Amino acid sequence: MNKISIYIFFLIAICTNTNVSIAQDAPAPTMQNVTGNVYDEASRTPLSGVVILQLNTGVTLNGGVTDSAGHFKIAVPIGRQTFKLTYMGYESRVINDVIVTAGKEVNLNIAMQEALHKLNEVTVVYNKAKDKTRTNNDMAQVSARSFNVEETKKYAGALGDPSRMAANFAGVASGNDATNDIVVRGNSPSGMLWQLGGLNIPNPNHYGSLGSTGGPVSMINNNNIDKSDFITSAFPAQYGNAVAGVFDIKLRDGNKDKKEFMAQVGFNGFELGAEGPLGKKKNTSYLINYRYSTLGLFQTLGINFGTGSATPFYQDLNYKITTQVSKTAKVSLFGIAGLSSIDFLGKDVDSTKTELYGGDPYANQMSRYATTITGLSYEQRLSSKTFTRLTLGYSSTYEKYNEDSLSYIGNSVTPTYYHKFTTGKMSAIWMIAHKLSAKDNVEAGITYDHTNFFLNDKQLHPGSPDEVYVDNKGNYGLAQAYAQWKHRFTNNFAAVGGMHFQYLTISNSIAAEPRLSFRYAFNSKQALSASYGLHHQAQNLYTYYAQTETATGITYTNKDLGFTRSNHFVLTYDWNITQNLRLKAETYYQALANIPVERTSSAYSEVNSGANFNNSFADSLANKGTGRNYGAEITLERFFNKGYYFLFTTSLFQSYYKGSDGVERNTAFNTNYVFNALAGKEFKLGTKGSVLALNLKLTTVGGRYLTPIDLDQSRIEGKAVYKVEQAFSEKQSPYLRADVKIAYRKEYKKSTLEVALDMQNITNNQNVFTKGYDAKAGKIVTVYQQSFFPIPMIRYTF
Structure with missing residues (x-):
């Protein structure tokens, strides 16, 4: 058996063996906590009263509101989830592709940008594309990209290494x-x-x-x-x-x-x-x-x-x-x-x-x-x-x-x-x-x-x-x-x-x-x-x-x-x-x-x-x-x-x-x-x-x-x-x-x-x-x- 066959066999054996020794098989939970903090992008001030909604194909399933410290915690189903944040006087944010698992709570730190025109609800759309290119540093307007832990894990060949992950980006x-x-x-x-x-x-x-x-x-x-x-x-x-x-x-x-x-x-x-x-x-x-x-x-x-x-x-x-x-x-x-x-x-x-x-x-x-x-x-x-x-x-x-x-x-x-x-x-x-x-x-x-x-x-x-x-x-x-x-x-x-x-x-x-x-x-x-x-x-x-x-x-x-x-x-x-x-x-x-x-x-x-x-x-x-x-x-x-x-x-x-x-x-x-x-x-x-x-x-x-x-x-x-x-x-x-x-x-x-x-x-x-x-x-x-x-x-x- 060659090396490729050995390791494919290794993977299949683990995937098909649901009664692994480190955890007893049990029904997967339906919910997991997602926590986080929401703050003003420019001043870093926590935002109180931000509404966080968990969405599924546009339908609201669960939600919560940030407290006086800008903190929130909501329970959502495991799997990939989408969240929408709204706050009066601020541009809305949509955060897609958040992986929620049973073994670990998810923590999100989210910056929101104040709208120039005060309206009851600002309808500027922030889709996934904008969120990916929206960096921690709001002064970076060109040749910049944010990344997170999931990208270092997801890409083939990245080996969990931020540098090898970045090698997939244009210009590298x-x-x-x-x-x-x-x-x-x-x-x-x-x-x-x-x-x-x-x-x-x-x-x-x-x-x-x-x-x-x-x-x-x-x-x-x-x-x-x-x-x-x-x-x-x-x-x-x-x-x-x-x-x-x-x-x-x-x-x-x-x-x-x-x-x-x-x-x-x-x-x-x-x-x-x-x-x-x-x-x-x-x-x-x-x-x-x-x-x-x-x-x-x-x-x-x-x-x-x-x-x-x-x-x-x-x-x-x-x-x-x-x-x-x-x-x-x-x-x-x-x-x-x-x-x-x-x-x-x-x-x-x-x-x-x-x-x-x-x-x-x-x-x-x-x-x-x-x-x-x-x-x-x-x-x-x-x-x-x-x-x-x-x-x-x-x-x-x-x-x-x-x-x-x-x-x-x-x-x-x-x-x-x-x-x-x-x-x-x-x-x-x-x-x-x-x-x-x-x-x-x-x-x-x-x-x-x-x-x-x-x-x-x-x-x-x-x-x-x-x-x-x-x-x-x-x-x-x-x-x-x-x-x-x-x-x-x-x-x-x-x-x-x-x-x-x-x-x-x-x-x-x-x-x-x-x-x-x-x-x-x-x-x-x-x-x-x-x-x-x-x-x-x-x-x-x-x-x-x-x-x-x-x-x-x-x-x-x-x-x-x-x-x-x-x-x-x-x-x-x-x-x-x-x-x-x-x-x-x-x-x-x-x-x-x-x-x-x-x-x-x-x-x-x-x-x-x-x-x-x-x-x-x-x-x-x-x-x-x-x-x-x-x-x-x-x-x-x-x-x-x-x-x-x-x-x-x-x-x-x-x-x-x-x-x-x-x-x-x-x-x-x-x-x-x-x-x-x-x-x-x-x-x-x-x-x-x-x-x-x-x-x-x-x-x-x-x-x-x-x-x-x-x-x-x-x-x-x-x-x-x-x-x-x-x-x-x-x-x-x-x-x-x-x-x-x-x-x-x-x-x-x-x-x-x-x-x-x-x-x-x-x-x-x-x-x-x-x-x-x-x-x-x-x-x-x-x-x-x-x-x-x-x-x-x-x-x-x-």
């Missing part, structure tokens, strides 16, 4: 199975900004190196996230120090009314989760989730996930504790902690295979990582129109890598490479928002991040002096401030303007960035938006402290580097064809300048950082490089209704840069096109709430551009030598991958069982990752990406 290029880096519109993944609860955070992934934004496995547990925002261009003034995009993650509060538990096994690990109230007054809730890697188990079962005989080990903890200290004030403590390690030992590497993370048969490679993120947030409503929040945070990273070379003959071991990077960052963020009127709201804030660091990176030469690339410790600060204003001329026409400022102490760099966007709705179905933004980003910390050996000693030739600059221009057309079908078309142009390049004539540019696993050793850089990205994107999405959904996204783009030699070349991320097709169908089984779901995904991405290897010179030097004058000129074959996910959900009396089988690259297509040089064989070898990879998942909530 996947095509790299090695990491979950986010490549937005041809930009380096290092151009992304990650935020958690308002904190600017380090790489939130296991095995993520300094200055990168990705890794194979996310430390952010999708079971804990709340509705969050993903923005790909011209983002509002509150976001800074990024030129590509923003991932603004929110963690949800725990259930403050009753205790709930979750157990899960899947690709991301063995997981245990708990949430519930603390204390008798139920004004404090907790949410905690711990997981430990399962990949060792997968290897035992004979599943190859591309690391050969090496076993990745990782574990992480996500948590949030929230206390309502008064009717107008709330305190939250939240955080993430993760550990990961992997050893590639040359003696265990199969030299006949070239795997994605397969290791080097002539080396021992050992990596250790640790990351912590902690935040303490205090929110206060100063009045019915004014809201403020102060967040204090601390984050740390640890990365250590050792490499020993192994001789081709015998077992002699020689230490050859070592690096150790540590950072510790203290952060303070304060913001205030004020609603001037139904037409105007303003927001301002300041952020300061103070970072201590230790960097040591060197090539070891036993018996001779080491070749040191960086060896420094110290601290630096990054200060940011912003102010932004939203004005609604009419219900159909709105403008957002703002300024962002930032200052970096390393190089005393200063930037002032104007942001401006307009949105005009022709009617309830069609809208046109335009936006401009100037953005700056500091360089990788490693780049600043790369050292240069001179006759008079060590100098830091990169330390005076300024910010990379980016001008974004975006035009967007939205058409809500029906209540559940939406078309979005977007075109953009991005002009990059002040990119670090070498002072001598070369093809090198920092715009390509993040294209591989290694840090750049380049020194003597200057802000003289340029780049440009432009393209068009189309999204056609049918939101889940009547048992099915689909999502088609197409991105056509070009991404070019110029090094100090003045020659325009493709960037490492210029794949030219991305096409995603996703679809899913649910089938109800019987009358007890059981559901069988089939989800499909097809992705094709233009082939990557690689730098050719000079085979003759490589044979002479015994290592890969690249034709750097032909940088990124060798086009690879297109990336093509098909994923299939089969899922089953069964409802018990007070619990829910979910099982799934996510079959990635089901056709076992060989996608090129990179090319290298085999010194022993004296030939160029091709490294391929992930082969067929079946991933089972079991989740039980109670």
Whole structure:
């Protein structure tokens, strides 16, 4: 029996066995609680007296009203539900596709927008399409989308990972199975900004190196996230120090009314989760989730996930504790902690295979990582129109890598490479928002991040002096401030303007960035938006402290580097064809300048950082490089209704840069096109709430551009030598991958069982990752990406 048959049998066996050991079969409940909070979008003030109705094909079934704190609780049948919210003087909201299960209560946080004209009942229609594109940040009018935990679970191939889920959106290029880096519109993944609860955070992934934004496995547990925002261009003034995009993650509060538990096994690990109230007054809730890697188990079962005989080990903890200290004030403590390690030992590497993370048969490679993120947030409503929040945070990273070379003959071991990077960052963020009127709201804030660091990176030469690339410790600060204003001329026409400022102490760099966007709705179905933004980003910390050996000693030739600059221009057309079908078309142009390049004539540019696993050793850089990205994107999405959904996204783009030699070349991320097709169908089984779901995904991405290897010179030097004058000129074959996910959900009396089988690259297509040089064989070898990879998942909530 082959692997596919084994795992399909595994899934069918669980789905058909209703008398599972963890829960006795019983009639599914007819009702479950849905709770939530409703607040004014601009001032964050709770809205009392909002009517919440549960609908079924337009017929009202159940309902409730928010209390003085804006809180509501209603009991509704299990299954997918629709809710309508109405409030005098405010625009109505309709929230579709809410999954209600027996094992867990649903909590919704809903913002409502005040109408400009006071009527007894405002009849502006908010259908599913508008709700999906309506972000937490009401200042984001273009290139922005919200997402929630259900989307990270639903899509085939997403593996519960927010980054892999976002790869399905227009403007995001996947095509790299090695990491979950986010490549937005041809930009380096290092151009992304990650935020958690308002904190600017380090790489939130296991095995993520300094200055990168990705890794194979996310430390952010999708079971804990709340509705969050993903923005790909011209983002509002509150976001800074990024030129590509923003991932603004929110963690949800725990259930403050009753205790709930979750157990899960899947690709991301063995997981245990708990949430519930603390204390008798139920004004404090907790949410905690711990997981430990399962990949060792997968290897035992004979599943190859591309690391050969090496076993990745990782574990992480996500948590949030929230206390309502008064009717107008709330305190939250939240955080993430993760550990990961992997050893590639040359003696265990199969030299006949070239795997994605397969290791080097002539080396021992050992990596250790640790990351912590902690935040303490205090929110206060100063009045019915004014809201403020102060967040204090601390984050740390640890990365250590050792490499020993192994001789081709015998077992002699020689230490050859070592690096150790540590950072510790203290952060303070304060913001205030004020609603001037139904037409105007303003927001301002300041952020300061103070970072201590230790960097040591060197090539070891036993018996001779080491070749040191960086060896420094110290601290630096990054200060940011912003102010932004939203004005609604009419219900159909709105403008957002703002300024962002930032200052970096390393190089005393200063930037002032104007942001401006307009949105005009022709009617309830069609809208046109335009936006401009100037953005700056500091360089990788490693780049600043790369050292240069001179006759008079060590100098830091990169330390005076300024910010990379980016001008974004975006035009967007939205058409809500029906209540559940939406078309979005977007075109953009991005002009990059002040990119670090070498002072001598070369093809090198920092715009390509993040294209591989290694840090750049380049020194003597200057802000003289340029780049440009432009393209068009189309999204056609049918939101889940009547048992099915689909999502088609197409991105056509070009991404070019110029090094100090003045020659325009493709960037490492210029794949030219991305096409995603996703679809899913649910089938109800019987009358007890059981559901069988089939989800499909097809992705094709233009082939990557690689730098050719000079085979003759490589044979002479015994290592890969690249034709750097032909940088990124060798086009690879297109990336093509098909994923299939089969899922089953069964409802018990007070619990829910979910099982799934996510079959990635089901056709076992060989996608090129990179090319290298085999010194022993004296030939160029091709490294391929992930082969067929079946991933089972079991989740039980109670």
